[in-house]
Amino acid sequence: MPVRLFNTLTRQVEEFVPLDPAGKKVGLYCCGPTVYDFAHIGNIRTFVFADLTRRWLEFSGFSVQHVMNITDVEDKIIRKVRETGQSLGEFTGKYEAEFFSDLTTVNCLRPHQTPRATEHIPEIVALIARLLERGIAYKAADGSIYFSIEKYRGCGCKYGQLVNLNFDGMRVGERVASDEYEKESVADFALWKSRVPDDGDVFWPSPWGEGRPGWHIECSAMSMKALGESFDLHLGGEDLAFPHHEDEIAQSEGATGKPFVKHWMHGYHLLVEGKKMSKSLGNYFTLRDLLAKGFSGREVRFLLLSAHYREQFNFTLEGLAGAKTALARLDECVAKLKEIADSAAPIASPVSGFLVSNFKNALEEDLNVSKAWAAVFDWIRANNQALTPGGAHQLSPGEAAGLLAAWTEVDRVLGIGEPAQLEAPAELLALLEERQAARKAKDFKRSDAIRDELKAKGWIIEDTSKGPRLKKA
């Protein structure tokens, strides 16, 4: 089954063909979080998009190596470390742990490798040394090392592969020290920043003196270490295309002389309540803000997956309420099918076949998720007709099992799962296990007390063929 995806390099949807001659292995790199704050909903959209892409590639038969870096040293982090008086590790460790917990909440598969920048200083230094050796990088008066756009272009390399840049206003040798800069600034950027007093304890030795890496070089070093000098697929939010990704290409191709990445994908911006998200407008949401409002990670995932990744999506609280209703319809249908199916062997039917084939056709078109969800809701409608008491066609246990199997198959990509498994907090699941142990020991007083405690917290125990599980009361 061909996988067709938009490639920012060629500006068109094209068949995705990995570099592996056997056409099987795929190296996927997605720029990870800068761990200086909680992830906001726009960040979460990027990671859900990366997760969908990975799951779709795996579903399509590829063997994916998913790498996501942790940026644990850059300008903003250093500023915060200075303000809080914590050590770099203390400060970033907290946000890194929170970030992984957020990924779990929205049911993203854990990347296979999550390298930290601070653990790759030797690789970063070696990469900068290669650029210096090739004459593409140079040392400035303060000891910092910069990437020379002019020298890079002089080697016949193209700067401006992902975005169209206007070089007319560029002044040769103009430099930008900051990790983040604007589109107009086609300027030499910092690879290694010489130590200054404001850096505090955050510095490493290098052949050019003490200092720290620039943000862009971190991703080049970590991605190439994990996936090789040329790899298949690089993802990120559209705001990273320039300068971050353009600089990643320049540093990597400048050092190796080989093409860096074959296929680039960028997820579009998110609006919240119709406006660009900002703390001052009050429309800035972290995932935990939404959980505090009573929404679940599953509902957030569903809403984020309802729009195409190259669509500017308007995220609203009303939309989240709609996600709750839509998922309730899905859950009700799945629950009824389970009741009928019991443990029967699945029998394929036209409805189960349509779900899987329509779903695949939709995702084949550059991950058209809205169309994929339409296939799921058509399936729910058809099932509900068959489930209506006294309807013309009543489902047999085997047919119901076949319909469920079709849902399970497409859910490998959607990752929506079942409500109870996703939503019950860990401490309640531990209580459920304790109740099982109490029952086994015939301590019914204790097991009843746990049941009542769970009920008081809004959860009931449902016995299923796979054992008991928690369901929202």
Ligand SMILES: [Zn+2]
């Ligand atoms: Zn990056």
